[in-house]
Amino acid sequence: GDSVTQMEGPVTLSEEAFLTINCTYTATGYPSLFWYVQYPGEGLQLLLKATKADDKGSNKGFEATYRKETTSFHLEKGSVQVSDSAVYFCALSDPRQGGSEKLVFGKGTKLTVNP
Amino acid sequence: DGGITQSPKYLFRKEGQNVTLSCEQNLNHDAMYWYRQDPGQGLRLIYYSQIVNDFQKGDIAEGYSVSREKKESFPLTVTSAQKNPTAFYLCASFGWGDYGYTFGSGTRLTVV
Numbered sequence: 001g002d003s004v005t006q007m008e009g010p011v012t013l014s015e016e017a018f019l020t021i022n023c024t025y026t027a028t029g030y031p032s033l034f035w036y037v038q039y040p041g042e043g044l045q046l047l048l049k050a051t052k053a054d055d056k057g058s059n060k061g062f063e064a065t066y067r068k069e070t071t072s073f074h075l076e077k078g079s080v081q082v083s084d085s086a087v088y089f090c091a092l093s094d095p096r097q098g099g100s101e102k103l104v105f106g107k108g109t110k111l112t113v114n115p
Numbered sequence: 116d117g118g119i120t121q122s123p124k125y126l127f128r129k130e131g132q133n134v135t136l137s138c139e140q141n142l143n144h145d146a147m148y149w150y151r152q153d154p155g156q157g158l159r160l161i162y163y164s165q166i167v168n169d170f171q172k173g174d175i176a177e178g179y180s181v182s183r184e185k186k187e188s189f190p191l192t193v194t195s196a197q198k199n200p201t202a203f204y205l206c207a208s209f210g211w212g213d214y215g216y217t218f219g220s221g222t223r224l225t226v227v
Contacts (some may be wrong), residue, residue, distance in 0.1 A: 034216075043121075043205055043218040044158075044193065057163040093216075101146055101165075101209050103174070103216060 002027045006106035009022050020076040023064075023090035031092040033057075033066055033073040034103070035043050035088055038087045047075075047088070047098045080113045087111070117142045121206050121219035127227050128200065136191045136222045138206035144217070146209040147189035150201045152221075153173060158205065164189055193224060201226050211227070 007022040012087045024088040040088065053068035062077045073090060089109030090106040118142045130133045139145065146165045150158040159211055160173030161206045164183040178197025206219040 036218075041221075041223075043119075043220040044207075045218070046215065049215075102148070102160055102163060103150075103158075105150075105158040106160070107155060 001094060002031065002094055002104045004104055005093055006109055008107070008109065009105065010110040010112060011112070013044075014115050015082055015113055016079045017113075019075070019077040019080045019084075021088055021111070023106060025071050025073065025075045025090075025092050027071075027092060027094050029094045031094040033064070034091045034093070035062070035064055035073070035075050036089040036091060036105075037077040038089065038108070040086075044089065049107075051052070051101050080111075082113050082115055085111055085113045117217075119206055119219035121204075121215050121222050123144055123222060124220070126222055128224060130226055131195045133192055133194050134224065136193070136204055136206075136224070138189045138191065138219060139187055139188060140189075140217070142209045142210055142217060144208035144210040145184070146184070146214055147183070148207045148209070148216075149173075149179075149181065150187070150205045150207065152205060153202050154173045159182045162190065162205075200224055 003026045005024050034049045035047040038044050038048045048059045050057040050066035056065045064073050066077045087108045087110045089108045091103045093103050121178040122137045147162040148163040152158050159175050162168035180192045204222045209216050
């Protein structure tokens with residue numbers, strides 16, 4: 001079945017450092033790809049998404065490009081802030097999986113940014 | 116504003132009891148989902164429903180039950196058969212119009 005593998009954390013950075021969180025996927029169809037962010041004690045918020053190959057999703061300085069050839073969707077940000085400290089989840093949905101639009105998640109990467 | 120409301124935010128259950136977690140959405144979304152989150156495990160799908168009066172098991176449905184009598188509501192019951200129910204539970208909905216998933220703020224269930 002479909003699966004998502006993302007780099008294990010925790011990741012600790014200093015403010016203004018460059019961030020990369022790796023994400024690769026396995027899917028039988030043509031999935032849509034997502035990054036979600038979860039702040040402590042809260043639900044998930046959509047950070048960005050891409051629905052087809054070579055699409056770039058971007059939001060709040062974060063970017064990720066849908067790479068079909070490497071089955072990857074790595075999250076990047078050029079200069080992180082303390083407020084970016086959270087858990088980040090990579091996810092996919094494959095509409096061809098019975099039309100259910102289920103999300104399949106990676107295990108999450110906890111990011112801590114120190115001042 | 117449209118969104119998903121989960122209640123309660125915190126819930127304590129004695130062993131052997133059934134408890135029901137509420138999930139309500141006013142987004143007019145057809146599909147709704149329940150996920151369980153455990154530390155280091157990511158999110159795992161419990162049940163989902165694409166239309167009213169219909170639902171399917173997810174990856175870890177044992178010990179849980181759901182109903183979908185109204186489009187807006189998708190309550191989850193954690194039964195006494197669930198051997199390890201302490202977790203953070205997240206409800207979500209999906210709408211084709213904006214191809215987006217919306218998540219609730221979660222319910223943290225603790226067995227005491």
